[in-house]
Amino acid sequence: MNRIKVLIVDDSAVVRQVVAGVLAADPRIEVLGAAADPLLAIEYMRRQWPDVIVLDLEMPKMDGLTFLRKIMTERPTPVIICSTLTEAGARVTIDALAAGAAAIIQKPKLGLKSFLSAASDDLTSAVLSAARVNVAVLAGRRPPAPPQPVAKLNADAVIAPGTGGTLIQTTERVVAIGTSTGGTQALEVVLAALPRNAPGIVVVQHMPEKFTAAFAERLNSVCRITVVEAAHNMRVLPGQALIAPGGKHMLMRRSGAQYVVDVVDGPLVNRHRPSVDVLFRSVAKCAGPNATGIIMTGMGDDGAAGLLEMRSAGARTIAQDEASCVVYGMPKEAVKRGGVQHTVALDAIARSITAV
Numbered sequence: 497m498n499r500i501k502v503l504i505v506d507d508s509a510v511v512r513q514v515v516a517g518v519l520a521a522d523p524r525i526e527v528l529g530a531a532a533d534p535l536l537a538i539e540y541m542r543r544q545w546p547d548v549i550v551l552d553l554e555m556p557k558m559d560g561l562t563f564l565r566k567i568m569t570e571r572p573t574p575v576i577i578c579s580t581l582t583e584a585g586a587r588v589t590i591d592a593l594a595a596g597a598a599a600i601i602q603k604p605k606l607g608l609k610s611f612l613s614a615a616s617d618d619l620t621s622a623v624l625s626a627a628r629v630n631v632a633v634l635a636g637r638r639p640p641a642p643p644q645p646v647a648k649l650n651a652d653a654v655i656a657p658g659t660g661g662t663l664i665q666t667t668e669r670v671v672a673i674g675t676s677t678g679g680t681q682a683l684e685v686v687l688a689a690l691p692r693n694a695p696g697i698v699v700v701q702h703m704p705e706k707f708t709a710a711f712a713e714r715l716n717s718v719c720r721i722t723v724v725e726a727a728h729n730m731r732v733l734p735g736q737a738l739i740a741p742g743g744k745h746m747l748m749r750r751s752g753a754q755y756v757v758d759v760v761d762g763p764l765v766n767r768h769r770p771s772v773d774v775l776f777r778s779v780a781k782c783a784g785p786n787a788t789g790i791i792m793t794g795m796g797d798d799g800a801a802g803l804l805e806m807r808s809a810g811a812r813t814i815a816q817d818e819a820s821c822v823v824y825g826m827p828k829e830a831v832k833r834g835g836v837q838h839t840v841a842l843d844a845i846a847r848s849i850t851a852v
Contacts, residue, residue, distance in 0.1 A: 499526040500627045503546035505537040505563070506530070506578060507555045510609050515550060515578075518616040525623055532556075534563035548626045549575045550601075550619075553588050561592055568596040572635035574626035578603045586710040593680040594714065596635050598626045598822070602704050625677065625795050625823075633793075634678060634822045651765055651773040651802060655747060655781075669695040670732055670748070670755055670787050671849055672779040672806070674772030676702040676794025678822025680711060682842055683792070687719045687737055689846035694721050695788075696732035697849075698740070698748055698757060698779070700770045702794065705743030712739040728759040740770035747778035755783065766798035772826070776802025785810030788852070790845060791836070792816040794826035804835030813837045814848055 502525055504515050512530035519525045528546050531537035535557050537549075549567070553560035560577070567573055577597045579589040589600055599622050601615070651657075671694075675682060679701045687697070703711060708725050715723040715737070724730075726738035726746050732755040740746035745765070747758045765771035772791070776799055779787050789806040791799045793816055807813045813836050815827035820842035830836050840848055 499524055500623060501526050501528050501544070501547045502550060502623055503528050503537060503540055503548075504530040504550045505534060505555070505560070506550070506552040507532050508552070511552070511578065511603070514609055515619060518619050519550075519623060521616075522620050525620070534558040534560070534566075537563070545571065546573065548623050549573055550578060550623070551575050551597075552578050552603075553585070553592060554580075561588060561595065564592055564597060565595050568635045572596065572631045574598045574629050574631055574634070576601055576622050576626050586707045587713075589707060590680070590710045590714050593711075594684065596681070598629050598634060598677060600704055600707065602706075628795075629677060629822050630824075633820060634681070651771065651777045655774055655777050657777070657805070668734075668753065668755065668786065669852065670779065670783050671695050671697045671790065672748070672775055672787060673697060673699045673790045673792065674776060674794075674799035674802070674826070675700070675792035676768075676772075676796065676798065676823070676826060678793035682816065682820075682822070684715060684718060685842055686792075686845045686849075687715055687721060687723060689843075690719065690721050690849065692720045692735050694735060694850060696734050696755065697721075697737035698726070698732060698746065698775060699737055700740045700746060700772045700775045700799075702768050702770070702772075702798070703742045705741070708739050708742040715739070726757050726759055729756055731756050740775065743769060745770050745774045747774060748782055749778065750782045766796065768798050772799030773802035776806050780805040780809040780811065783809075783811070787811040788814065788849065789835075790814045790816075790849075791827050791830045792842075792845075793821040793823055795823045796825055797829040799826050800829040800833050800835060802835075803830045804833050807835050807837065812852065814845065815839045816845065817841050 712725040722736045815836040818824040
Protein backbone atom coordinates (compact mmCIF):
# COMPACT_ATOMS: atom_id res chain seq x y z
CA MET A 497 0.00 0.00 0.00
CA ASN A 498 1.32 3.45 -0.93
CA ARG A 499 1.86 5.63 2.09
CA ILE A 500 0.34 9.13 2.26
CA LYS A 501 3.14 11.65 1.71
CA VAL A 502 2.90 14.69 4.00
CA LEU A 503 4.73 18.02 4.04
CA ILE A 504 4.60 20.15 7.22
CA VAL A 505 4.91 23.94 6.83
CA ASP A 506 5.18 25.85 10.12
CA ASP A 507 7.61 28.44 11.44
CA SER A 508 7.63 26.82 14.90
CA ALA A 509 10.41 24.29 15.31
CA VAL A 510 8.41 22.65 18.13
CA VAL A 511 5.36 22.18 15.92
CA ARG A 512 7.43 20.81 13.06
CA GLN A 513 9.19 18.33 15.34
CA VAL A 514 6.10 17.11 17.21
CA VAL A 515 3.78 16.90 14.19
CA ALA A 516 6.44 15.08 12.17
CA GLY A 517 6.97 12.61 15.00
CA VAL A 518 3.25 11.97 15.48
CA LEU A 519 2.57 11.41 11.78
CA ALA A 520 5.69 9.32 11.14
CA ALA A 521 4.58 6.91 13.86
CA ASP A 522 1.67 5.83 11.65
CA PRO A 523 2.77 3.25 9.05
CA ARG A 524 0.25 4.63 6.56
CA ILE A 525 1.96 8.04 6.51
CA GLU A 526 5.34 9.19 5.22
CA VAL A 527 6.62 12.63 6.25
CA LEU A 528 8.47 14.07 3.26
CA GLY A 529 9.83 17.03 5.21
CA ALA A 530 9.11 20.01 7.41
CA ALA A 531 9.65 23.58 6.18
CA ALA A 532 9.85 26.76 8.25
CA ASP A 533 8.16 28.91 5.59
CA PRO A 534 6.35 28.57 2.24
CA LEU A 535 9.41 29.42 0.16
CA LEU A 536 11.32 26.48 1.66
CA ALA A 537 8.20 24.36 1.18
CA ILE A 538 8.20 25.19 -2.53
CA GLU A 539 11.77 23.83 -2.77
CA TYR A 540 10.64 20.57 -1.16
CA MET A 541 7.66 20.37 -3.49
CA ARG A 542 9.81 20.81 -6.59
CA ARG A 543 11.59 17.59 -5.66
CA GLN A 544 8.50 15.61 -4.66
CA TRP A 545 4.90 16.73 -4.44
CA PRO A 546 3.06 15.75 -1.23
CA ASP A 547 -0.34 14.10 -1.00
CA VAL A 548 -1.30 16.28 1.98
CA ILE A 549 0.11 19.55 3.38
CA VAL A 550 -0.15 20.56 7.05
CA LEU A 551 0.03 24.36 7.00
CA ASP A 552 0.35 27.18 9.52
CA LEU A 553 -1.14 30.53 8.53
CA GLU A 554 1.10 33.07 10.27
CA MET A 555 4.62 32.68 8.84
CA PRO A 556 7.50 34.83 7.55
CA LYS A 557 8.29 35.52 3.85
CA MET A 558 4.83 34.40 2.67
CA ASP A 559 1.71 33.98 4.78
CA GLY A 560 -0.08 30.65 4.76
CA LEU A 561 -3.25 31.97 3.12
CA THR A 562 -1.31 33.33 0.13
CA PHE A 563 0.57 30.02 -0.12
CA LEU A 564 -2.69 28.05 0.03
CA ARG A 565 -4.22 30.10 -2.78
CA LYS A 566 -1.09 29.57 -4.86
CA ILE A 567 -1.30 25.79 -4.35
CA MET A 568 -5.00 25.59 -5.15
CA THR A 569 -4.50 27.62 -8.32
CA GLU A 570 -1.42 25.81 -9.62
CA ARG A 571 -1.85 22.23 -8.39
CA PRO A 572 -4.79 21.59 -6.02
CA THR A 573 -3.68 19.50 -3.04
CA PRO A 574 -5.41 18.63 0.27
CA VAL A 575 -4.31 21.15 2.90
CA ILE A 576 -4.91 20.91 6.65
CA ILE A 577 -4.73 24.24 8.46
CA CYS A 578 -3.06 24.40 11.89
CA SER A 579 -4.63 27.53 13.39
CA THR A 580 -4.57 29.19 16.78
CA LEU A 581 -7.70 29.67 18.84
CA THR A 582 -7.61 33.48 18.75
CA GLU A 583 -10.46 35.47 17.25
CA ALA A 584 -8.17 36.83 14.54
CA GLY A 585 -6.90 33.34 13.87
CA ALA A 586 -10.46 32.12 13.46
CA ARG A 587 -11.24 34.77 10.84
CA VAL A 588 -8.21 33.99 8.68
CA THR A 589 -8.85 30.26 9.05
CA ILE A 590 -12.36 30.72 7.65
CA ASP A 591 -10.80 32.55 4.70
CA ALA A 592 -8.49 29.57 4.26
CA LEU A 593 -11.42 27.14 4.23
CA ALA A 594 -13.11 29.30 1.62
CA ALA A 595 -9.90 29.17 -0.43
CA GLY A 596 -9.96 25.36 -0.46
CA ALA A 597 -8.44 24.05 2.79
CA ALA A 598 -9.79 20.62 3.70
CA ALA A 599 -9.79 20.77 7.51
CA ILE A 600 -8.79 22.64 10.67
CA ILE A 601 -6.58 21.50 13.53
CA GLN A 602 -6.87 23.75 16.59
CA LYS A 603 -3.50 24.96 17.86
CA PRO A 604 -3.29 26.85 21.17
CA LYS A 605 -0.74 29.59 21.75
CA LEU A 606 0.51 27.98 24.97
CA GLY A 607 1.41 24.37 25.73
CA LEU A 608 1.92 23.50 22.08
CA LYS A 609 4.11 20.45 22.57
CA SER A 610 1.85 18.75 25.10
CA PHE A 611 -1.28 19.65 23.12
CA LEU A 612 0.01 18.24 19.85
CA SER A 613 1.21 15.06 21.52
CA ALA A 614 -2.21 14.59 23.15
CA ALA A 615 -3.95 15.29 19.83
CA SER A 616 -1.96 12.66 17.92
CA ASP A 617 -5.09 10.69 16.98
CA ASP A 618 -6.74 13.85 15.67
CA LEU A 619 -3.68 14.78 13.61
CA THR A 620 -3.42 11.33 12.08
CA SER A 621 -7.16 11.11 11.38
CA ALA A 622 -7.12 14.53 9.74
CA VAL A 623 -4.33 13.49 7.36
CA LEU A 624 -5.98 10.17 6.50
CA SER A 625 -9.30 11.93 5.85
CA ALA A 626 -7.71 14.73 3.81
CA ALA A 627 -6.02 12.21 1.52
CA ARG A 628 -9.49 10.96 0.49
CA VAL A 629 -11.12 14.28 -0.45
CA ASN A 630 -12.17 15.16 -3.98
CA VAL A 631 -9.60 17.91 -4.50
CA ALA A 632 -11.02 18.98 -7.86
CA VAL A 633 -14.34 19.84 -6.19
CA LEU A 634 -12.61 21.44 -3.21
CA ALA A 635 -10.50 23.71 -5.41
CA GLY A 636 -13.36 24.49 -7.76
CA ARG A 637 -15.55 25.78 -4.93
CA ARG A 638 -13.37 28.80 -4.13
CA PRO A 639 -15.92 31.85 -4.84
CA PRO A 640 -13.16 18.50 9.37
CA ALA A 641 -13.02 18.52 12.62
CA PRO A 642 -11.20 15.32 12.98
CA PRO A 643 -13.24 12.71 14.87
CA GLN A 644 -12.58 12.46 18.60
CA PRO A 645 -11.19 9.16 19.97
CA VAL A 646 -14.21 8.37 22.15
CA ALA A 647 -17.11 5.95 22.15
CA LYS A 648 -19.58 6.66 19.37
CA LEU A 649 -22.92 7.75 20.86
CA ASN A 650 -26.12 8.31 18.91
CA ALA A 651 -28.69 11.10 19.27
CA ASP A 652 -30.34 9.29 22.22
CA ALA A 653 -27.56 10.76 24.39
CA VAL A 654 -28.98 14.26 23.88
CA ILE A 655 -32.62 13.99 22.75
CA ALA A 656 -35.18 11.19 23.11
CA PRO A 657 -36.77 9.73 19.96
CA GLY A 658 -40.09 11.15 18.78
CA THR A 659 -43.35 9.57 19.90
CA GLY A 660 -45.09 9.93 16.55
CA GLY A 661 -47.81 12.15 18.05
CA THR A 662 -49.75 14.68 15.95
CA LEU A 663 -48.14 18.11 15.67
CA ILE A 664 -50.00 21.41 15.97
CA GLN A 665 -50.62 22.64 12.43
CA THR A 666 -48.57 25.61 11.19
CA THR A 667 -47.71 26.94 7.75
CA GLU A 668 -44.21 28.10 8.68
CA ARG A 669 -41.58 26.05 6.83
CA VAL A 670 -38.08 25.37 8.10
CA VAL A 671 -34.95 23.89 6.56
CA ALA A 672 -32.33 21.87 8.46
CA ILE A 673 -28.89 21.38 6.87
CA GLY A 674 -26.05 19.13 8.02
CA THR A 675 -22.56 19.02 6.56
CA SER A 676 -18.89 18.45 7.40
CA THR A 677 -15.72 18.22 5.28
CA GLY A 678 -16.09 20.59 2.31
CA GLY A 679 -19.21 22.09 3.84
CA THR A 680 -17.86 25.59 4.42
CA GLN A 681 -17.56 26.14 0.67
CA ALA A 682 -20.72 24.20 -0.16
CA LEU A 683 -22.83 26.15 2.33
CA GLU A 684 -21.63 29.39 0.80
CA VAL A 685 -22.81 28.20 -2.62
CA VAL A 686 -26.25 27.28 -1.25
CA LEU A 687 -26.93 30.16 1.13
CA ALA A 688 -25.60 32.87 -1.20
CA ALA A 689 -28.10 31.75 -3.86
CA LEU A 690 -31.16 32.08 -1.60
CA PRO A 691 -33.56 35.03 -1.79
CA ARG A 692 -34.29 37.27 1.19
CA ASN A 693 -37.65 35.57 1.75
CA ALA A 694 -36.18 32.05 2.05
CA PRO A 695 -37.61 29.88 4.85
CA GLY A 696 -35.86 29.84 8.22
CA ILE A 697 -32.74 27.66 8.17
CA VAL A 698 -30.82 25.84 10.91
CA VAL A 699 -27.35 24.50 10.11
CA VAL A 700 -24.87 22.13 11.69
CA GLN A 701 -21.41 22.40 10.15
CA HIS A 702 -18.80 20.29 11.93
CA MET A 703 -16.35 22.94 13.07
CA PRO A 704 -14.31 23.57 16.23
CA GLU A 705 -15.33 25.99 18.95
CA LYS A 706 -14.43 29.64 18.28
CA PHE A 707 -14.57 29.25 14.49
CA THR A 708 -18.33 29.19 13.91
CA ALA A 709 -18.86 32.87 14.77
CA ALA A 710 -16.29 33.92 12.17
CA PHE A 711 -17.80 31.46 9.71
CA ALA A 712 -21.27 32.94 10.20
CA GLU A 713 -19.88 36.45 9.74
CA ARG A 714 -18.27 35.47 6.46
CA LEU A 715 -21.48 33.90 5.14
CA ASN A 716 -23.50 36.92 6.25
CA SER A 717 -21.21 39.18 4.21
CA VAL A 718 -21.93 37.30 0.95
CA CYS A 719 -25.60 36.31 1.40
CA ARG A 720 -28.89 38.14 0.91
CA ILE A 721 -30.33 36.27 3.88
CA THR A 722 -29.04 37.00 7.38
CA VAL A 723 -26.56 34.43 8.73
CA VAL A 724 -25.64 34.38 12.43
CA GLU A 725 -24.18 32.02 15.00
CA ALA A 726 -27.10 30.61 16.98
CA ALA A 727 -27.74 31.54 20.60
CA HIS A 728 -30.03 29.82 23.11
CA ASN A 729 -33.73 30.67 22.66
CA MET A 730 -33.17 32.42 19.32
CA ARG A 731 -36.16 32.32 16.95
CA VAL A 732 -35.97 30.58 13.59
CA LEU A 733 -37.12 33.28 11.17
CA PRO A 734 -37.68 33.48 7.42
CA GLY A 735 -34.71 35.03 5.65
CA GLN A 736 -32.28 33.91 8.34
CA ALA A 737 -29.86 31.01 8.83
CA LEU A 738 -28.67 29.98 12.29
CA ILE A 739 -25.26 28.25 12.48
CA ALA A 740 -24.79 25.87 15.43
CA PRO A 741 -21.92 27.04 17.66
CA GLY A 742 -18.84 24.83 17.72
CA GLY A 743 -18.66 22.74 20.89
CA LYS A 744 -22.45 22.87 21.50
CA HIS A 745 -25.44 20.90 20.27
CA MET A 746 -28.28 22.81 18.62
CA LEU A 747 -31.88 21.57 18.80
CA MET A 748 -35.06 23.10 17.43
CA ARG A 749 -38.37 23.14 19.32
CA ARG A 750 -41.82 24.63 19.01
CA SER A 751 -42.94 27.56 21.12
CA GLY A 752 -46.61 27.99 20.22
CA ALA A 753 -46.66 28.53 16.46
CA GLN A 754 -43.02 29.61 16.43
CA TYR A 755 -39.77 27.68 16.15
CA VAL A 756 -36.83 28.43 18.43
CA VAL A 757 -33.44 26.80 19.00
CA ASP A 758 -31.86 25.46 22.15
CA VAL A 759 -28.06 25.58 22.34
CA VAL A 760 -26.94 23.05 24.92
CA ASP A 761 -24.00 21.10 26.25
CA GLY A 762 -23.92 17.34 25.97
CA PRO A 763 -21.76 14.39 25.02
CA LEU A 764 -20.26 13.94 21.58
CA VAL A 765 -22.78 12.29 19.26
CA ASN A 766 -21.30 10.33 16.36
CA ARG A 767 -18.09 11.82 17.74
CA HIS A 768 -19.30 15.34 17.00
CA ARG A 769 -20.61 18.34 18.92
CA PRO A 770 -22.62 19.86 17.30
CA SER A 771 -24.14 16.76 15.77
CA VAL A 772 -26.32 16.67 12.66
CA ASP A 773 -28.31 13.73 14.06
CA VAL A 774 -29.24 15.73 17.15
CA LEU A 775 -30.49 18.66 15.07
CA PHE A 776 -32.35 16.47 12.57
CA ARG A 777 -34.11 14.47 15.29
CA SER A 778 -35.27 17.64 17.02
CA VAL A 779 -36.61 19.02 13.72
CA ALA A 780 -38.39 15.73 12.99
CA LYS A 781 -40.09 15.90 16.40
CA CYS A 782 -41.21 19.54 16.30
CA ALA A 783 -41.69 20.34 12.60
CA GLY A 784 -42.44 17.04 10.84
CA PRO A 785 -43.91 17.71 7.37
CA ASN A 786 -43.24 21.45 7.67
CA ALA A 787 -39.50 20.77 7.37
CA THR A 788 -36.94 20.04 4.68
CA GLY A 789 -33.80 18.12 5.66
CA ILE A 790 -30.63 18.44 3.60
CA ILE A 791 -27.46 16.42 4.07
CA MET A 792 -24.34 17.60 2.29
CA THR A 793 -20.66 16.78 1.79
CA GLY A 794 -18.86 15.23 4.74
CA MET A 795 -16.95 12.29 6.17
CA GLY A 796 -18.71 9.62 8.24
CA ASP A 797 -22.40 9.00 8.93
CA ASP A 798 -23.56 11.83 11.20
CA GLY A 799 -27.03 12.90 10.04
CA ALA A 800 -27.97 9.67 8.25
CA ALA A 801 -30.15 8.36 11.09
CA GLY A 802 -31.64 11.79 11.76
CA LEU A 803 -32.55 12.35 8.11
CA LEU A 804 -34.41 9.03 8.09
CA GLU A 805 -36.32 10.19 11.18
CA MET A 806 -37.19 13.43 9.38
CA ARG A 807 -38.45 11.51 6.35
CA SER A 808 -40.50 9.19 8.57
CA ALA A 809 -42.05 12.28 10.19
CA GLY A 810 -43.18 13.55 6.77
CA ALA A 811 -40.36 15.96 5.99
CA ARG A 812 -38.94 16.39 2.50
CA THR A 813 -35.34 15.09 2.41
CA ILE A 814 -32.48 15.92 0.06
CA ALA A 815 -28.88 14.73 -0.34
CA GLN A 816 -26.06 16.38 -2.24
CA ASP A 817 -24.92 14.23 -5.16
CA GLU A 818 -21.58 12.43 -5.27
CA ALA A 819 -20.13 14.42 -8.17
CA SER A 820 -20.36 17.74 -6.33
CA CYS A 821 -19.25 16.48 -2.88
CA VAL A 822 -15.75 16.99 -1.54
CA VAL A 823 -16.37 13.79 0.45
CA TYR A 824 -19.37 11.60 -0.42
CA GLY A 825 -19.65 10.03 3.02
CA MET A 826 -22.59 11.48 4.94
CA PRO A 827 -24.93 11.69 1.90
CA LYS A 828 -23.98 8.18 0.81
CA GLU A 829 -24.84 6.75 4.21
CA ALA A 830 -28.14 8.63 4.31
CA VAL A 831 -29.08 7.23 0.90
CA LYS A 832 -28.10 3.73 2.01
CA ARG A 833 -30.36 3.94 5.08
CA GLY A 834 -33.36 5.12 3.06
CA GLY A 835 -33.59 8.65 4.42
CA VAL A 836 -33.19 10.47 1.09
CA GLN A 837 -36.04 11.31 -1.28
CA HIS A 838 -34.10 13.45 -3.76
CA THR A 839 -30.41 13.56 -4.71
CA VAL A 840 -29.37 16.81 -6.37
CA ALA A 841 -26.19 18.64 -7.41
CA LEU A 842 -24.84 21.33 -5.11
CA ASP A 843 -25.83 24.12 -7.49
CA ALA A 844 -29.46 22.89 -7.44
CA ILE A 845 -29.94 22.76 -3.65
CA ALA A 846 -30.96 26.41 -3.29
CA ARG A 847 -33.64 25.94 -5.98
CA SER A 848 -34.86 22.84 -4.14
CA ILE A 849 -35.24 24.89 -0.96
CA THR A 850 -37.36 27.56 -2.62
CA ALA A 851 -39.34 25.21 -4.88
CA VAL A 852 -42.04 24.37 -2.32
